[in-house]
Amino acid sequence: MSQHNRKIQLEAPTPAKTVRFLASAVSVDAEQKTSVVTITRTGRFYDPRYGNFEISTTMLQSMVDNFNKGVFGQDIFIDKAHNPSDGAAGTITRLFLDGNKLRGEVAWTPFGQELIEKKGYRYLSAEFIENFVSNEEPHTEFGPTLLAAGLVVRPCIKNLDRVELSESENFDGIQLISQQLAVQFSKESNVDKLIKLFKEALANKKLSESAIAKWVETAKKVLEGISDETQQKTLMANLQETALALAESSPENVPVINVTSKGLSEPEVKALFEQMEKDKAKALSDTEAKRAANVKLFTEQVNGTEGLSDGVKAKLLKSADLITADMTDAQVKALATQQIVLGEELEAQTKLAGMGFQGSNGPMGSVVLASGHNANAMKLAEDVRKQLKQTSSFSNGAIRLSETVDPFVDKVLSLFDGQYNQQLNREYKVLSGEEGGISDTSLPYAFRREVIREALHDMNILQLVAAETDPGAQATTQIPYEQRKAFKGRNDGIVFERGGIPKAGVTQKMDMAYINAMKIAFNVSNEMMHFTRVSNVNWDSWGRHVATCSRILREIVVRRLANEMLRISDSLAAVAVSAENIAAQLDGSNTVVKTSAFPVVRPHQVFDLEGNTVGNTSNPITIMFGATEILPFDGSGKQAAGTYYVLANCNLGYIQFVDETGEVVTPNEATATISYSRATNVAMFDIDLPADTKLEQHLNGLLRKIGNRKAVMKDDRFQAPNFLLMSNTLNDMCTNAEQFVVSLKRDGSDTNGMGDLAAIKAMPAWSTNAPGIDLGDERILMGQRGTTHYRVAKAFAMSEMQEGRDPETGEMNGTKEAYGEEYNAIHTPKPLADRYTSVVVYSATGR
Numbered sequence: 089m090s091q092h093n094r095k096i097q098l099e100a101p102t103p104a105k106t107v108r109f110l111a112s113a114v115s116v117d118a119e120q121k122t123s124v125v126t127i128t129r130t131g132r133f134y135d136p137r138y139g140n141f142e143i144s145t146t147m148l149q150s151m152v153d154n155f156n157k158g159v160f161g162q163d164i165f166i167d168k169a170h171n172p173s174d175g176a177a178g179t180i181t182r183l184f185l186d187g188n189k190l191r192g193e194v195a196w197t198p199f200g201q202e203l204i205e206k207k208g209y210r211y212l213s214a215e216f217i218e219n220f221v222s223n224e225e226p227h228t229e230f231g232p233t234l235l236a237a238g239l240v241v242r243p244c245i246k247n248l249d250r251v252e253l254s255e256s257e258n259f260d261g262i263q264l265i266s267q268q269l270a271v272q273f274s275k276e277s278n279v280d281k282l283i284k285l286f287k288e289a290l291a292n293k294k295l296s297e298s299a300i301a302k303w304v305e306t307a308k309k310v311l312e313g314i315s316d317e318t319q320q321k322t323l324m325a326n327l328q329e330t331a332l333a334l335a336e337s338s339p340e341n342v343p344v345i346n347v348t349s350k351g352l353s354e355p356e357v358k359a360l361f362e363q364m365e366k367d368k369a370k371a372l373s374d375t376e377a378k379r380a381a382n383v384k385l386f387t388e389q390v391n392g393t394e395g396l397s398d399g400v401k402a403k404l405l406k407s408a409d410l411i412t413a414d415m416t417d418a419q420v421k422a423l424a425t426q427q428i429v430l431g432e433e434l435e436a437q438t439k440l441a442g443m444g445f446q447g448s449n450g451p452m453g454s455v456v457l458a459s460g461h462n463a464n465a466m467k468l469a470e471d472v473r474k475q476l477k478q479t480s481s482f483s484n485g486a487i488r489l490s491e492t493v494d495p496f497v498d499k500v501l502s503l504f505d506g507q508y509n510q511q512l513n514r515e516y517k518v519l520s521g522e523e524g525g526i527s528d529t530s531l532p533y534a535f536r537r538e539v540i541r542e543a544l545h546d547m548n549i550l551q552l553v554a555a556e557t558d559p560g561a562q563a564t565t566q567i568p569y570e571q572r573k574a575f576k577g578r579n580d581g582i583v584f585e586r587g588g589i590p591k592a593g594v595t596q597k598m599d600m601a602y603i604n605a606m607k608i609a610f611n612v613s614n615e616m617m618h619f620t621r622v623s624n625v626n627w628d629s630w631g632r633h634v635a636t637c638s639r640i641l642r643e644i645v646v647r648r649l650a651n652e653m654l655r656i657s658d659s660l661a662a663v664a665v666s667a668e669n670i671a672a673q674l675d676g677s678n679t680v681v682k683t684s685a686f687p688v689v690r691p692h693q694v695f696d697l698e699g700n701t702v703g704n705t706s707n708p709i710t711i712m713f714g715a716t717e718i719l720p721f722d723g724s725g726k727q728a729a730g731t732y733y734v735l736a737n738c739n740l741g742y743i744q745f746v747d748e749t750g751e752v753v754t755p756n757e758a759t760a761t762i763s764y765s766r767a768t769n770v771a772m773f774d775i776d777l778p779a780d781t782k783l784e785q786h787l788n789g790l791l792r793k794i795g796n797r798k799a800v801m802k803d804d805r806f807q808a809p810n811f812l813l814m815s816n817t818l819n820d821m822c823t824n825a826e827q828f829v830v831s832l833k834r835d836g837s838d839t840n841g842m843g844d845l846a847a848i849k850a851m852p853a854w855s856t857n858a859p860g861i862d863l864g865d866e867r868i869l870m871g872q873r874g875t876t877h878y879r880v881a882k883a884f885a886m887s888e889m890q891e892g893r894d895p896e897t898g899e900m901n902g903t904k905e906a907y908g909e910e911y912n913a914i915h916t917p918k919p920l921a922d923r924y925t926s927v928v929v930y931s932a933t934g935r
Contacts, residue, residue, distance in 0.1 A: 122181075122195050124888070127214040127237065130188040132418070147232040148190045151216060154233045155183040159220065166194060168203055170215065170238035175199050177209075177239050186888055187507065190214075190234075200239065209239035282324045283307060289328055378413040382420045386411055389424035393431070400431045426560040434568075434596075468512055469541075472534050481631030487542055487638070496555035497544040503559055504540060504883040508533045535634065536886050536908075543638035543884075548854060549646050552653075552811055554874040561881035561913075563697055567599045569917045572806065601915035602696050603881050606644065609907040610637060610886070641884060641908070646858035648914050650813065651690070653876050654862050654869055656916040657924030658689040658738075658767035662707055667761040670743075674713075676756030679744055682935065685766040686741030687928055690862060691720075707765040709735065711743070713757045721746050731755060739866035739928055740935055741766075771797050771927045776934075787825035790929065795849045797870060797925045805922045809870045812853040817865040818929060819855050822848065871924035875916060882911035 132142045155164065166178040177200030182193040196204070203209040220233035286307055290300045307327055390396075390404050404427040411420060473489045481487050493501075505512060511533040544550065558565045572595075583589055665685055673681040689707040696702055711718040711733050721732035727748045736744040743762065745753050771793045777786055794812070801807045814822075847853060851870060856863060863869060885908060892903030 121201065122193060124191055124193050124890075125212050127183075127190045127192050127212070127234070128216075129190065145185070145188065147218075148185055150230075150232040151190060151234045152183050152185060154220070154230050155180075159222075159230045159233055160235065161222075164234055164236060166200065166212070166237045166239060168199075168209065168238065169240050170213070170236070172236070177203055180234075180237070183234065184888070185511070191888070203239050209241055211240050213238045213240045279308075279320065282320060286324060286328055375413040379411060382411045382413065382415055382417075383408050385417060385420050386424050389421060390427060390431075393428050396428070396431045400434050403434075404428070404431050422560070429560060430566065468515055468534050469537060472538055476538070476631050476634065479628045479631035481628070481635045486635035487631060488545065489542070490545055493541060493545045494550065494555075496550060496557070497541060499557045500544060500880050500883050501537065501541060503557055503880065504537055504885065506559075507883065507885065508536075512537070536884075538634050539637045539641065539908075540884050542634055543641040543645070547642050547646060548857065549649050549813075550878065552813065552854065552871075552873050553649055553876045553878050556877065556879045558879050558881050561603055561879070561911075564600050564602055565879050565881065565913050567601050567877050567879070567913075567915055567917060569597055569599060569920055571595045571597055571919055597917075597919075599915070599917040601877065601879065601913040602694055602702060603911050603913050604695065605697060605909050605911050606648075606884075607907055607909040608640060608644065609905065610640075637908075641910075643858035645878070646856065647861050649876065649878060650856055650858070650861045650863055650869075652914050652916060653813070653871065653924060654867065654926065655690050655692055656876070656918075656921045657769055657869060657871065657926055658687060659692075659707060659765075659918075660769040660921040660924070662689045662765040663768055664763070664765050666763050667712075668763070669760070670711075670762050671757055671760040674755045674757040674760050676754050679752040679754050680736060681743050681745075681762075683741035683743065683762065683764060683766075686739065686930075686935075687767045687770060687867075688735065688738045688741045689765040689767050690735060690738050708763075709733070709743075710763040712759075712761050713755065714759045718745075721748075721750065723750065725749070737864060737866075738862050739864055740930060769921075769925050771925075773927055773929050774932045775929055776931050782826075784824060784826035787821065788827050790822065790927070791825055791827055791848055793927050794851075794868065794870070797927060798849050798851065801870075801923075801925055807872055807923050809851055809872055809923075809925070811871065811873055812848060812851050813856065813863065813869040814853065814867070815861075815863060815865045816855045818868060819853060821929070822853075866929050868927040868929065869924065870926065875920050875923045877913070877915050879913045879915070880910065881913070882909075884908050884910035 128143060128148070130143050130145055130148065132140065154160070164180040164183075165172065165176040166180065168174045168177055176197055178194045178196040180192045181195050184191055214234065214237045216232060216234045218232055220230045220235075222228050222230070283304060287300055287304060290303055295303075307324065386408055387405060390401055393401075396404075407423065407427050410423065415423075476482055476487065477489055479487075482489055515532055515534050581590070663685075665683070668684055670681045670683075688709070691708050692706040694702040709720070713731070718731055718733050719727075721727070721734050725748075729748050731753055732746055732748065734744045734746055736742040745755050747753050773790050773793045775786075775790075777783060798809055801809050887906045887908070890905050891900050892905040893899060894901050
């Protein structure tokens with residue numbers, strides 16, 4: 089054939105060392121015909137064909153950069169099962185990093201929609217190459233590059249840890265499956281999965297439906313009564329081998345197979361089970377060996393740490409009981425690192441005690457010597473604050489933009505900087521003019537950082553709690569606390585020769601707290617999202633949104649902290665009230681009933697991250713209408729139609745009744761009871777004026793009540809309270825006492841330059857600055873600072889923006905929506921409840 093008649097095909101072959109990653113199930117918005125999918129994530133993996141390899145953040149960033157530069161020289165398509173000749177199912181229009189994940193926005197074709205919605209192609213398998221080399225001179229190397237992705241139906245899952253491999257016909261590269269998808273598959277019934285694979289294997293041999301049905305019936309009999317997964321797989325493998333062998337010679341001949349049949353005789357079954365027992369014993373031995381190796385690795389990591397005393401190391405090594413054979417080396421090292429950090433904190437506390445820091449005089453929270461911030465992140469923050477100081481939001485005081493922040497705020501920002509290091513670097517380059525712009529659908533990370541800074545820095549209540557960070561925390565975190573051991577020695581500590589020495593001092597203990605995800609959804613205007621060029625940043629819009637978002641975040645945290653402090657105070661020595669009759673108040677005209685005793689202790693239930701209850705409810709409230717229990721209203725909008733209760737005011741014992749939508753109702757019940765707990769760790773002050781008494785004189789009695797509770801804490805509990813917390817209304821009321829008149833003023837009680845309450849009995853006063861707090865206008869809380877803990881495991885961060893829609897019509901409304909989440913624990917060790925007390929200010933006639 090002449091050179092001019094040669095037939096040349098330019099279809100691209102699959103490059104060597106290609107990686108395919110089965111990332112997640114996909115779905116398509118029927119109206120929008122687009123969706124955002126997870127393509128891959130970072131991690132270290134192993135495959136017998138290629139050994140150890142890693143997908144790093146640097147590789148993912150290279151894929152994003154090469155995508156934006158168009159290195160591959162064409163659009164990046166999604167096809168059917170990695171067969172580009174069948175046509176494109178979709179086009180990846182945007183590629184971006186989301187934490188440790190590579191995500192993409194896909195515009196689906198009708199062909200792709202049909203595959204997903206009607207053909208069952210529900211999973212996405214990504215394909216990339218570790219070092220893409222152009223096929224055009226001078227053959228430039230571009231590093232990790234995304235080539236394509238395929239919609240697939242069925243992966244083949246191997247028993248690997250966390251990340252599992254998947255095989256595909258005629259594919260010689262590496263194919264991975266994400267942990268999320270592996271968990272999804274693992275929830276499927278093992279028998280159903282084996283039967284499904286068995287049917288597909290027979291279908292590939294072109295057996296008729298009737299023959300396949302007979303084989304499936306036989307398979308179910310073989311698996312009947314066998315629950316061990318290994319035995320199930322082994323028996324099905326033998327049965328499938330027999331079925332496929334018979335299918336070659338006699339496709340429609342399906343013999344009846346049982347334990348005495350030719351295909352699976354009784355001796356064979358017996359031998360098979362014996363082999364399984366040997367395998368099981370070997371697996372057990374291997375498991376013990378792997379666990380022993382993990383314990384050894386953990387011990388070496390802890391013992392190899394400098395600066396820890398032998399006593400602290402011995403305490404940390406007790407955590408080896410938590411180690412299992414399933415844990416990888418990375419997981420064992422992570423546990424060791426977490427314990428080492430805890431050990432360093434204990435050592436720091438010991439050293440600080442040696443320097444004279446004891447009890448309330450010591451620093452609250454975790455003690456750190458230095459915090460590492462990304463230099464560009466700090467410069468970016470300075471530039472942002474410089475611009476925001478020119479806005480109306482700063483001028484009118486909506487945002488403060490202080491130059492310095494509390495050490496705890498700095499630690500939380502360090503967590504954020506570490507998590508979003510690359511994104512902050514990129515935005516710094518944009519604002520400095522080194523790069524062109526940022527997608528107008530991305531909420532700037534500098535904005536998110538400023539929300540955290542502004543919210544926490546204006547949160548005065550953080551001065552009353554132990555505010556800490558614990559980046560290594562997962563589902564739980566350990567809260568350290570001190571418990572004083574009373575001295576019970578005889579003769580005031582005088583001990584004669586050979587006499588026993590009585591013990592006294594402070595005991596260091598740990599209390600476990602559960603991490604919960606605090607999530608808040610935001611709707612942001614398109615004006616806010618306009619961040620494509622430096623000249624187009626609308627700083628006034630930034631200022632307004634920073635003020636709004638930080639205020640919402642601040643109010644939620646303040647409310648949670650204040651309510652926790654009051655709840656733990658009320659729980660001390662609470663008295664149960666059983667089956668109190670409230671039927672007389674439910675005559676069809678009242679929406680609220682009053683308990684005979686008050687204050688009422690708010691119920692408390694601990695939950696884990698998944699929403700599962702941990703332990704029993706503390707101080708529960710039980711309301712019965714006849715034989716029907718009335719449950720609390722949860723505001724979810726998913727409760728069944730009916731009547732629910734709300735603890736409207738725990739200080740005065742008000743219980744309100746609502747329907748499933750939250751609308752108030754007026755029950756009419758002939759029989760109704762309520763069981764609850766009343767608080768006794770309080771002093772009561774009736775604000776009603778006695779005859780011939782001025783308000784200013786009467787309010788002196790309120791100050792005496794506060795002094796009385798202080799005396800109780802110091803004399804009976806040996807605890808010195810050092811703060812008061814109350815609403816602005818109560819703050820103002822206290823200052824009207826006659827005692828604050830200059831001529832009658834007593835030492836230890838004073839107002840500040842603005843006329844607000846500064847201190848009572850030398851206890852500084854704080855005012856709450858968030859709505860919906862249980863303290864209300866009836867409660868003054870006092871206690872020791874640092875008793876309640878606020879521990880942040882993951883700094884507040886917001887998700888990628890999505891198109892906003894009208895809640896009623898579902899139509900897009902020209903906004904963007906996102907949600908933010910912070911992983912934290914707010915916890916008070918129960919033995920420390922005596923470090924709080926309170927005063928209830930109420931009107932007997934008004935109640």
